[in-house]
Amino acid sequence: MKLPLTGGCQCGALRYEIRAEPLSVYVCHCTECQRQSGAAFGMSLMVPRPALIYVRGTPRRWKRKADSGRSIESDMCEVCGVRPVNHPSANDKISVVKPGTLDDTSWLHPVGHIWTRSAQPWVTIADGSVIHDGHPADVSGLIEAWKKHRATMRD
Numbered sequence: 001m002k003l004p005l006t007g008g009c010q011c012g013a014l015r016y017e018i019r020a021e022p023l024s025v026y027v028c029h030c031t032e033c034q035r036q037s038g039a040a041f042g043m044s045l046m047v048p049r050p051a052l053i054y055v056r057g058t059p060r061r062w063k064r065k066a067d068s069g070r071s072i073e074s075d076m077c078e079v080c081g082v083r084p085v086n087h088p089s090a091n092d093k094i095s096v097v098k099p100g101t102l103d104d105t106s107w108l109h110p111v112g113h114i115w116t117r118s119a120q121p122w123v124t125i126a127d128g129s130v131i132h133d134g135h136p137a138d139v140s141g142l143i144e145a146w147k148k149h150r151a152t153m154r155d
């Protein structure tokens, strides 16, 4: 994993860089992530908000209410519709990148699972994962678990 991390939308009109160490990687099983991904769950890469810089294109902003009742703003590519980044209103210090939009996804390793109450029944969760059955009131467990995992990574 090398900084800056680079990524973008599916058509390439939006390109971003993440210029600081990510804070956590986890899986979200909420129904909104299932709908957005069109799949069984979404992955989340928590980053310090100022570290996320668009280097090509300007995203359209789209606001919605989350399952938690809070509002979330998303960055959307106007051309292909991919939404690579969410900005939760509950915590303005972080942004949450959909890490499948990174150019290099090889180092992604989820340390936690949130909204497990709406997880698909066939999903297996690895032993030792940080688990929240809904929205985590406190994300420090996810951040601590990532720090521990990060220490085992080569770079």
Ligand SMILES: [Zn+2]
Pocket: 009, 010, 011, 012, 013, 014, 077, 078, 079, 080, 081, 082
């Ligand atoms: Zn696009």
Ligand SMILES: [Zn+2]
Pocket: 028, 029, 030, 031, 032, 033, 034, 042, 115
């Ligand atoms: Zn979710």
